[in-house]
Amino acid sequence: MDRTRIREMIKNLTQLDYSKMYMHDFLETWHKNDDEIAATFKVADILRGLREAGIAPRIFDSGLGISLFRDNSTRTRFSFASACNLLGLTVQDMDEGKSQIAHGETVRETANMVSFMAETIGIRDDMFIGKGNAYMREVSAALEEGYRVGVLEQRPTVVDLQCDIDHPTQCMADMLHIINYYGGVDKLKGKKIAMTWAYSPSYGKPLSVPQGVIGLMTRFGMDVTLAHPKGYDVMSAVESIAAENARASGCTYKRTHSMEDAFEGADIVYPKSWAPYAAMEKRSDLYTKGDQDGIKKLEKELLAQNTNFKKWECTEKLMKSTSKGQALYMHCLPADITGVSCKEGEVEASVFDRYRVPMYREASYKPYIIAAMILLARKADPADTLMRLLDSGAQRIK
Amino acid sequence: MDRTRIREMIKNLTQLDYSKMYMHDFLETWHKNDDEIAATFKVADILRGLREAGIAPRIFDSGLGISLFRDNSTRTRFSFASACNLLGLTVQDMDEGKSQIAHGETVRETANMVSFMAETIGIRDDMFIGKGNAYMREVSAALEEGYRVGVLEQRPTVVDLQCDIDHPTQCMADMLHIINYYGGVDKLKGKKIAMTWAYSPSYGKPLSVPQGVIGLMTRFGMDVTLAHPKGYDVMSAVESIAAENARASGCTYKRTHSMEDAFEGADIVYPKSWAPYAAMEKRSDLYTKGDQDGIKKLEKELLAQNTNFKKWECTEKLMKSTSKGQALYMHCLPADITGVSCKEGEVEASVFDRYRVPMYREASYKPYIIAAMILLARKADPADTLMRLLDSGAQRIK
Amino acid sequence: MDRTRIREMIKNLTQLDYSKMYMHDFLETWHKNDDEIAATFKVADILRGLREAGIAPRIFDSGLGISLFRDNSTRTRFSFASACNLLGLTVQDMDEGKSQIAHGETVRETANMVSFMAETIGIRDDMFIGKGNAYMREVSAALEEGYRVGVLEQRPTVVDLQCDIDHPTQCMADMLHIINYYGGVDKLKGKKIAMTWAYSPSYGKPLSVPQGVIGLMTRFGMDVTLAHPKGYDVMSAVESIAAENARASGCTYKRTHSMEDAFEGADIVYPKSWAPYAAMEKRSDLYTKGDQDGIKKLEKELLAQNTNFKKWECTEKLMKSTSKGQALYMHCLPADITGVSCKEGEVEASVFDRYRVPMYREASYKPYIIAAMILLARKADPADTLMRLLDSGAQRIK
Structure with missing residues (x-):
């Protein structure tokens, strides 16, 4: 990307009102207004x-980024580490x-x-319904x-x-991928996106991705x-948030129990396994009670339940039914790929x-999205910071 | 803090003789003379x-800070990491x-x-009597x-x-807190500080805090x-060191078996559980022998012994007996708080x-204290370094 | 080392052709030509x-060095961390x-x-024959x-x-030690080096060191x-590679079943335990099959086999038989030292x-060797980079 284009993007950034992001956290996307979401995408693109x-977009000479993972992670862990490193922060793991x-x-x-000496705390806590987000808010209140x-x-x-x-x-990151794939937010009006469940031989996968997708993607005029x-x-x-977003952005949000219906004519498909919300609530209760037998029983039931829906697989045949047979396939990774990472899974290997x-x-995109979230919260005038970085021309590599 | 005040503090620093700290370790406080202790506080305050x-007080462009923890830690681990980061060192964990x-x-x-490529090695080794300090000295001799x-x-x-x-x-860090709380070392003459045991439902807590407190706080004219x-x-x-310090600084060091006596009229109270020295010596021997049964038996005995002293709790009532009922309560954290982190513990929740x-x-204060210890040992002329940092005005955040 | 000497070394570097190292990996030494090997040594010496x-040879303002260890490590882990830190990269552990x-x-x-955002990935994967190097090549192909x-x-x-x-x-690192010990590559012609097996009470030590030594040391005119x-x-x-190298460099490579023969008149000795290749192949198969009983049986056999060769110890007596009784003794560490780290081991304590x-x-030397490998692969014109670093005089410590 040439410097003229970067300069232009920074100028565009100044036309958005994201002043309330300064000194605040980034939790659910639906607690950020449209300008704030747009600013996050813009800053991510500028940083890239x-x-x-x-x-070198190193804005911190020193300072820590605390990394607190209560669940395994590769991508997000490295994305957070990359974002901190890019900005000049050092990651310190909080290993409980x-x-x-x-x-x-x-x-x-x-x-x-x-x-x-911490500038940011990145937290993954996705295992138990009613716990993770509440924990983040408790941390946030303590920091405040x-x-x-x-x-x-x-x-x-x-x-x-x-x-x-x-x-x-x-x-x-998913959304910024879509935006750049289609060449801008203004190209998305009327596009159809299908967030669909898919079969997996494992159980208990978080609901945060499907929830996050319907809560965010409904804001851009796409039918979800x-x-x-x-x-x-x-x-x-x-x-409810998804439905409200859809109304506000002039598109539709609907739910179906048929993968075929969702794929039919879709421009974007996101087939991914997750656990039933009700079961996850039950599981949280069992953990709270320490009921190991109950947990094992539930696990068995859920795995058995999953097997009823092995046909929920993203096949070549299904892909053919999408818009021009060429929908953009998306996944947060890692995927359960039939014949590769498991016998029967979410998606056919060839797809x-x-x-x-x-x-x-x-x-x-994820490292840049995270870096943008940090930058927007830590600097009172990010556009000014970015313009000064551009003008200084500070080389990342000597 | 404004720059004039910082400049003044750096000038005051030059009046102390701490030349022997260069190229040396920071182990027990009583192996540092009064000027060296004062210089450490001063540099910590200047860095803050x-x-x-x-x-940005980044004096190192590169270099490692080795972190070696043989016991769990949150505060000290993050303080060491923060201190290293502040000075420009990268922490590398030595995970045995x-x-x-x-x-x-x-x-x-x-x-x-x-x-x-290491500039410092921070070591926590507090589990066994006769081992931890000896290990640090062995490391030190090897580095020398x-x-x-x-x-x-x-x-x-x-x-x-x-x-x-x-x-x-x-x-x-505790002592610097006291100094700044009262507005200077010269305000401490005649203050009374009570380092007292307190009940905890756990056992085997290190003796390093009470020992460290009586070994250090007796140097400032306070009755301990x-x-x-x-x-x-x-x-x-x-x-013995505490008694000698007290003589030298013109105050008193005394021991009592009554929490009430210690609290009576105290300006500062530090109620905290620890294990009996003799029991800890025995425990070390049992570990050396690998006598698991002996260890379990000792643990049981110690826990039972503790329960005889549940009345050793820092209550509101006891606090009322302190100077003006307003003694400064201190703790190294985490504390065993009655009704919060345990049923019966070291301190009432309201206190x-x-x-x-x-x-x-x-x-x-701990990150700054550690950074000061490192700086004083790694730079031949720390005052000059600090003055140059101040004059350069190198911004921590762009 | 004074700056004139460093400048001279950088100039010498420009006379080598190492252009193909840019954007490539550093795996087996025998896939690097003589100029590339020489350049690596030269850059390591210049960095030191x-x-x-x-x-400060900090060429990166930001960027990650990924550290992936599938086996325990102290030296190499810290050497990689030190090398990354020296160049300005932050290590992020890939903890599987x-x-x-x-x-x-x-x-x-x-x-x-x-x-x-990674500039380098350092991988240790030495446990299984046929696996480690293959894994590195798979990673490499994916990155490419x-x-x-x-x-x-x-x-x-x-x-x-x-x-x-x-x-x-x-x-x-071993080889650079030899070069600098003798005062230059041109001093090595005709020197005799003995890479010999030695007894250890443990089993299954990797073959990578003896293989690496004969594959590299045969390139410098030394009889191996x-x-x-x-x-x-x-x-x-x-x-076969060793034999070919020896032919090309005009020296000899030979194999013997007598430690005494190897030591006789040697200038350099490298006595170190390793496991038989055939046994390690068998072990890999057993692990692949998950045959725990087979593994235990093999371990027992190998330990028993080892005990037949307790006389393979580097003793003072053997050392006397080397050139002038003063051969340079080498080891990759940690060594099994008789009477220190084990009852009977690879080497007498006094040696x-x-x-x-x-x-x-x-x-x-290892941190500098690794830093040189990274630098040569990441910069198109390393000599220019190094000269600019020298001229800038950027201080490592303020």
Whole structure:
């Protein structure tokens, strides 16, 4: 990307009102207004442009990025690490196993104790319904108070790296992929996107991706369909948000129990497994009670239930029914690929393979999305910062 | 803090003689003379001032800070990471489980092998009486030799992040909190501080905090009382140091077996659980012998012994007996808070909560104390370095 | 080292043709030509010279170095971390236990997913014959493709931090130690080096060091002898390379089953335990089959087999038989030292101790060798980069 184009993008950025992002967190996308969402995409694109132009967007000379993962992660962990590194922050893992957390200290205390020099805290806590997002909000409130009373010299920004409700860094990266794939937000009007359940031999996958997708993708004038077998409902509160978004952006949100219906004429398909919301609620209760037998029983039931829907696979045949037979296939990765990572899975190997490069490109947006979220929350005038970076021409590599 | 004030502090620093800190470690506080202790506080305050003024005190362009924890840690781990980051060092964890240490290599060898580009090694080794401090000294001797014979290009500084004898980074942070709370060292003359045992439902807590406190706080003209139930003695060698310090600074050091006595009229109280020294010695022997049954038996005995002293709790009633009923309550955190982190513990929830903000402030000094320890050991003329940082005005955030 | 000398070394570097190292990996040394090997040594020496002169060779403002260890490591882990830090890269551990790798994703996918901002990936995978090197090549191919199709903005360099075939960072450090010990490559003609097996009470040690040594040391006009008991053969393909190298460099490569023969008149000795190649192949098969009983049985057999060769120890008596009784003793560390780390081992304690400092010096080259490998692969004109660093005089420590 040449510097003239980057300069133009920074100028466009100044036309958006994102002033309230300063000193705030990035949790669910639906708590950000349209300008804020647009600014995040814009800053992500600018940061990528700067890096590709060999300019180092290092805004911090020092400072920590705290990484707190309560579930395994490759992509998001590395994306957060990459984003912090790009901006000049050093990642410090908060490994609860090596800490004194178990000692009974409160979330408020821990949040303050690790944050004396922290600019951001990225949290993945997606295992239990009703827990992850609540935990992030508890951390956030503690940081807010710590900053207010002068314990913390700066207010670290909480970035939701996947919770029980939303997966904003994933879905924002997905969306930026769509925007750039089609050449701009203005090209999306009337496009049809199908977020559909797909069969997986594993169970208990988070609902944050389908929820995040319907909660975000309904904001851009695209007709969004959520498809899943009966019993695989997502949180109804998020469906309400999706419906409201659709109304506001002049498109439709609908739900179906047929994968075929959802694929028919779709421009974009996102077939992915998830667990039924009700079952995940039950599972959270069982964990709270420590009912190991109950958990095993539930797991068995869910796996058995899944097997009733093996036909929910993204096949070449289904792909043919999409718009011109060429819908953009998307996935947050890793996927359960039939005959590759499992015997029967979410997608036929040939479909997956055909879209491999676009999907890797899709994933490549995540570090920039996270960096944009941090930058917008930590700088009062990000456009000014970015313009100065561009003008300084600070080389990333000597 | 404004720059004029920082400049003044740097000038004051030059009036202290701390030349011997260069190229040396920071282990027990009592091996540092008064000027050296004062210089550490001063540099910590200056570094904080610089950071608050937006100036990056990054003195290293590259270099490693080795982090070696043989016990769990949140606060100290993050404080060390923060200190290294502030100065421009990158933390590399020495995870003995992932290393070839078990392979039978010597401490001398490991210390050299990890240190080719290390500027500091922070070590926590507090589990076993007679082991932790000895280990740090063995590492230190190896580094000294490695540097002398030219294997190491620089002499990494060992920082004691808690051993079996002292917890210098904690107690120095505690002391700086006291100094700044009262507005200067000269305000402390005649103040009364009570370091007292308190009940905890867990057992085997290190003695390093009470030992560190009596070994350090007796140097500032404050009357120091150590209170604990019979049988909960600390190392007698450290008590001797405390008594000698008190004589030298014109105050008193005394021991009592009554929490009430210690609290009576105290200006500062530090109620915290620890294990009896004799029991910890026994425990070390049992571990050396690998006597698992003996260890379990001892644990049981100690827990039973603790329960005899549940009345050793920092209550509102006790707090009322302190000076003006308003003694400064301190804790190294995490605390065992009655009704919060345990059923019966070291402190009543209302007392803890009232002092929560000051305690978080207390903890916030630790990163700066550690950074000061490193800076004073790695730079021949720290005042000059700090003045140049101030004059350069290098911004921490662009 | 003074700057005039560094300048001269950089000028010498420009006379070598190492242009093909740019954008390529560093796997087996025998896939690099003589100029490339010489350039790696030269750059390592220059980087060391710069650092010793207080000049920061930080060429990256940001960027990640991915560290992927499938076996324990102290030295190599810290050497990779040190090399990355020296150049300005931040190490991000790829901990497969905390990732979603087990989820069935392909090597191709993972390699791309972690590399969006990676400049290098260092891999240790030395446990199984036929696996480690193959894995590195799979990662490499994935990165090559990812870069080609535009998923990755840069082509990360794979550095082999020990595989089943070679241990290039170790053997290059060993060799640079020899070169500098004798004062230059031109001093090595006709020197005799003995790479010999030695007894160890453990089993299954990788073959990568003896293989790496005979594959590399035969390129410098030194007569190389490989000595081991019958049945402890190394990969025959590597022996062929050694023999060919020897022919090309006008020296000899020979194999013997007598430690005494190998030591007789040797200038350099490298006594070290390893496992028989055939047994390691068998072990890989057993692991593939998951045959735990077979593995235990093989382990027992190998340990029993080892005990037949306890006389293969580097004793003072054997050392006397070397050239002038003063051969340079080498080891990759940690060694099995008789009476220190084990009852009976590879080397007598007095021999080991006499060579301890040179061995630590030997190890100290590894960070610079790795940094040189990265630099040569990431910069199109490394000599220019290094000269600019020298001229800028950028201080490592303020």
